Amino acid sequence: MNQVFPHRQTAHCESGVIANLATYHGFPISEAMAFGIGGGLFFGYLPFIRINGLPLTTFRTTPGSIFNRVTKRLGIGVERRTFQHEERAMAELDRQLAKGIPVGMQTGVYWLPYFPPALRFHFNAHNLVAYGKNGTDYLISDPVLGEPVVCAAADLARARFARGALAPKGKMYWVTSVPKELDLAPAIRKGIREVCRLMISVPFPLIGTRGIRYLANQVERWPAKLGDRRAILYLGNLIRMQEEIGTGGGGFRFIFAAFLQEAAEVLGDKRYLEMSHRMTAIGDLWRDFAVAGARHCKGRSGAGENFGDLAQILRRCAEQEHALFTELATLVRER
Amino acid sequence: MQENDVPQDEALFDGKKEVCYAVDESGRYVLAESAGWEPANIANLQAWEVIHADITAVLARVRAGEVSPLAYHMARHQMDAKLLAGYAGLFAWQVRRHMNPGPFGKLKPARLECYATILKTTVEELCRIPSD
Numbered sequence: 001m002n003q004v005f006p007h008r009q010t011a012h013c014e015s016g017v018i019a020n021l022a023t024y025h026g027f028p029i030s031e032a033m034a035f036g037i038g039g040g041l042f043f044g045y046l047p048f049i050r051i052n053g054l055p056l057t058t059f060r061t062t063p064g065s066i067f068n069r070v071t072k073r074l075g076i077g078v079e080r081r082t083f084q085h086e087e088r089a090m091a092e093l094d095r096q097l098a099k100g101i102p103v104g105m106q107t108g109v110y111w112l113p114y115f116p117p118a119l120r121f122h123f124n125a126h127n128l129v130a131y132g133k134n135g136t137d138y139l140i141s142d143p144v145l146g147e148p149v150v151c152a153a154a155d156l157a158r159a160r161f162a163r164g165a166l167a168p169k170g171k172m173y174w175v176t177s178v179p180k181e182l183d184l185a186p187a188i189r190k191g192i193r194e195v196c197r198l199m200i201s202v203p204f205p206l207i208g209t210r211g212i213r214y215l216a217n218q219v220e221r222w223p224a225k226l227g228d229r230r231a232i233l234y235l236g237n238l239i240r241m242q243e244e245i246g247t248g249g250g251g252f253r254f255i256f257a258a259f260l261q262e263a264a265e266v267l268g269d270k271r272y273l274e275m276s277h278r279m280t281a282i283g284d285l286w287r288d289f290a291v292a293g294a295r296h297c298k299g300r301s302g303a304g305e306n307f308g309d310l311a312q313i314l315r316r317c318a319e320q321e322h323a324l325f326t327e328l329a330t331l332v333r334e335r
Numbered sequence: 336m337q338e339n340d341v342p343q344d345e346a347l348f349d350g351k352k353e354v355c356y357a358v359d360e361s362g363r364y365v366l367a368e369s370a371g372w373e374p375a376n377i378a379n380l381q382a383w384e385v386i387h388a389d390i391t392a393v394l395a396r397v398r399a400g401e402v403s404p405l406a407y408h409m410a411r412h413q414m415d416a417k418l419l420a421g422y423a424g425l426f427a428w429q430v431r432r433h434m435n436p437g438p439f440g441k442l443k444p445a446r447l448e449c450y451a452t453i454l455k456t457t458v459e460e461l462c463r464i465p466s467d
Contacts, residue, residue, distance in 0.1 A: 011354050011366070032356070032364070052385075052413075110413075118347030118379060122413055146352060163421030236381040243375035245353045249336060254356035258364035280358060284336060287374075294374030297381055 005102055005131035007141040007148045011248030011255060014066050015040060016143025017104050017127040022076070024102055024131075025178050031143075036259030037073055037187045038066030039194035041252055043321075044207040045215040051165070054237040057215065059251035061198070063125030063166060064106070067173070069194070073187035077177030082169040086157045089170030093130060093138075096174055102131040102141075106171040108162025114142070114149045119245060124166040130156070144245055188263045189332050195256070196329035200322060209325070212318035220311040231307065236297045239290045250283030257283060275328055282320050289313040338367055346371025347379065386413055397464055403439030407465055408454045422453045 006023045008031075010016030015035035022029050035041075040060050047055035060066075071078045083089035096103045108124040109115050132139040137150045151159075160170045199208040206214055219238075222231035241251075248255040257279035264272035292310055338357040352368040359365050393410040396402045409419055416430040423430065432438045433450075442450075444458070451461045 009354050009366075011356060116348040116351055118349075118383070121382075122418065144353065164418045167421070233381070233385065236378045239374055239378040240382060243372060244379060245348075249355040249357075249369075249372075254336060254364075258356050261364050276364075277362070280336070287336065290372075290374040290378075294377040297377050 005129065005139075005141050005148065008143070009146045010143040012040075012060075012246050012252070013127040013143050014063065014125075015070075015255070017129055018067055018070050020129060020141060020143060021102065021104060021175055022074075025076075025175050027074075027178065027182050029182070029184075030258075030262065032255050032258035033184070033188075033262050034070050035066065035252070035255050036195075036263065037184075037191040038068075038070040039191045039198070040066045041195045041256045042198055042207070043209070043211050043251075045211045045218070046206060047218070051237075054234060057238050057241045059242060059247060059253075067104075067127075069191070070187075071175075073190050074182055074184075075179040076175055078173055079176050080171070080173045082171045084169075086161055086170065089160055089172070090153065090157055093172060094133065096172075097130060097133055097138075101174050102129050103172050103174045104129050105160060105173075106168035107156075107159035108164075108168065109159070110162060111155055111158040112142075112151065113155050114140075114145070114151060122162070122164050124162050124164060124168055126159075184266050188266060191259075192263070192328060192332045196325045196332065199325045200329065209318045209322040212314055212321065216311040216314035216318065219314060220308050223307050232297050235293050235307075235310070239293050239297070242286060243290050250286040253279055253283030253286055269331075271331055275324065275331070278320070278324050282317060282324065285313065285317050285320065289317065338365060341367040341369050342372040343370045344373040344376055346376045386410075394465060400436055402434050403436045404461060404464055405439055405450060406434045408450075408456060408461060409434075412454055414454075419450075419453065423449055 006020060008016070008020055008023070010019065010031040012031065012035065015031045015038065018034040018038070019029055019031040022034070042058060042061045044058045045055065046058070049056040070076075081092060083092070093103055105128060106124070107126050107128060108122065109126045110120050110122050128140055128142040130138045130140055134150065136153045138153065138156050139148060140151045141148045160168055162168060202208050205211065219235070222234055226234065243249065243251070257276045260272050260276035260279055264270060264276065289310065292313060296310070336355070336357045338359045341355060341357050348371060352370055354366045355369045356364055357367045390407070390410045393402065393406050397404055397407045409415070416434065417427045420427040420430045433442060447458045447461060451458045454461065
């Protein structure tokens, strides 16, 4: 039952798993395409959700939603299961693998033995694919790693039943049917429309470009409100959410720019290419924020640099993203 | 980000590379390997410093007899009472109670075994005041 699986290393686990599974089933799509069709780009600053006592900032939509939307928009049939018991979850996995079907799973990263120790936090929305079994070990295609790896059954079971926020509950999913051919254009339009709506049209102050502005105002107040030490912890956490492994850099902005570039080709419209270039520039601006922020964390900030300057960079991000998504929303409505 | 600007600042990934998106000379997006990026490394290191400071603080309290060794093993695994309770099938207040030396000393072997398995250690290790 061991087989070849088209493992590709990707920046982000969820869209990577979708792209790799779709490729296995005969539809080679890129990670960026999966990310865009799934409407993956987002911004949310949710201080009432705490992770290790630090406010949650997210640059992507909720875990699982990219997968759900991509499969729905492309007409790919999927079976999903969650479990109460470890034994049943592992037995079902074995059953599917025995049929030669690669299975995607949601797991925690903390208990995965092959994961770099420096990245082992209690984060439960990781995705990977098991594509075969070697004795009692599973052959795993983990999209954030360069090569497929082997994982012992006990470790995999533990990762599948990690507890805490977003507990995966042994969640597994596999492709049951594929359409005759992929119709990318309407799916791309839907993805773009959705991202535009979430970024500029939701009447809630903590998400979209309004959320970025709100965050900017908060960042400015952190040193006075929290004291220097906590302010720096908050800032470090923000940079981590934006830049750490899985984002492709610039808080997913570069992946989305790559998607817009592909969209320009599929839709045959040069204007999306122009949008892609602007998105890249916005991603670079986010990177500038990370550079300036990290200088603060290291205590190397120059004279006159303060949290107000960081807030200014964020406001520029918000302003440019708002302009971009407004235009993109108009553009995508045209036929 | 330009392809030749892709940062190669060695991170704590055991030499593993991550991929990120960058633009090549012709303006096309490519996937480029990156060894890490200094600002992200700083932020990651900071997160670990907080965890290590926490472990050290808990260790001092274990030695002073203020909390049970269970608290040390939890800190080592970045767990709070709620998370460990999730794994053990208990209520958080029960775990919090077991973090006190008194109630911890009275735990039944089966409960200790359960905690030891979750925390990837042995019962002896779990009950001993850590020397290092």
